Amino acid sequence: MRATLAPAFAVCVGALLAGCSEPPGTSLFPLDQGRSWTYRLTSEWENNTSERETVVLRNEGRDSLLDSGAAYRRRSDSGIDYWLRADATGIYRVATKMDVEEAPNLDPKPRYVLKAPIAVGTSWPASTTTYLLRRRADFPPEIRHSHPSVPMVYTVEALDQPVETPAGAFAHCVKVRGDAKLKLFSDPVKGWQDMPLTTLEWYCPGVGLVRVERSEPANSTFLVGGTMKMELMSWE
Numbered sequence: 001m002r003a004t005l006a007p008a009f010a011v012c013v014g015a016l017l018a019g020c021s022e023p024p025g026t027s028l029f030p031l032d033q034g035r036s037w038t039y040r041l042t043s044e045w046e047n048n049t050s051e052r053e054t055v056v057l058r059n060e061g062r063d064s065l066l067d068s069g070a071a072y073r074r075r076s077d078s079g080i081d082y083w084l085r086a087d088a089t090g091i092y093r094v095a096t097k098m099d100v101e102e103a104p105n106l107d108p109k110p111r112y113v114l115k116a117p118i119a120v121g122t123s124w125p126a127s128t129t130t131y132l133l134r135r136r137a138d139f140p141p142e143i144r145h146s147h148p149s150v151p152m153v154y155t156v157e158a159l160d161q162p163v164e165t166p167a168g169a170f171a172h173c174v175k176v177r178g179d180a181k182l183k184l185f186s187d188p189v190k191g192w193q194d195m196p197l198t199t200l201e202w203y204c205p206g207v208g209l210v211r212v213e214r215s216e217p218a219n220s221t222f223l224v225g226g227t228m229k230m231e232l233m234s235w236e
Contacts, residue, residue, distance in 0.1 A: 028203040031072040033061030037235045045226035090115040123155040132216040132226040152180035167232040173204040187221040
């Protein structure tokens with residue numbers, strides 16, 4: 001059964017899908033210039049190691065993107081720029097660029113962040129990579145170097161969700177789930193196995209992305225997997 005949106009929430013989603021940035025802070029994925037988000041990123045591996053870092057994302061406004069027209073640019077303090085657009089079909093990425101690259105890399109087709117309609121059951125494909133899976137002996141150990149693009153299916157799993165983060169409590173959030181499998185050689189006993197990759201994302205009206213949970217278990221003698229959590233600490 002598809003859930004029904006409350007009137008105020010429906011207005012918010014309507015503004016999102018129309019690509020409007022005014023009034024600011026009324027969408028699930030704000031694109032208006034000057035907005036910024038600070039996240040706490042915690043990664044934990046099955047070999048009992050962990051890492052913690054801070055990630056900052058900033059909206060840089062609209063600019064021209066090669067010959068494909070204007071798009072909204074979002075920049076990460078890790079040195080990556082993302083260009084996004086909004087229309088009746090949803091919010092989608094159209095290009096990326098790392099600081100070491102000369103020009104943006106256009107996506108061969110739109111990579112959706114949120115696809116319309118914002119309703120339980122709406123799903124879409126998008127590529128991902130591995131963030132946690134590593135080989136125990138090879139170099140470089142990260143699986144993403146050999147598997148940079150893995151097909152994942154994202155689905156709107158729930159609406160009107162409450163979420164707790166270090167930045168505070170949020171309500172009326174949309175929960176999105178992503179599922180993928182990556183076939184890897186696990187070990188001589190288990191052989192080749194489909195390793196599950198799972199992502200949970202929460203988007204809240206007036207704020208944007210507030211929480212991400214990623215799971216990449218391995219349970220293997222050749223591989224090590226883990227979990228990652230990204231939580232909103234503050235936003236402007």
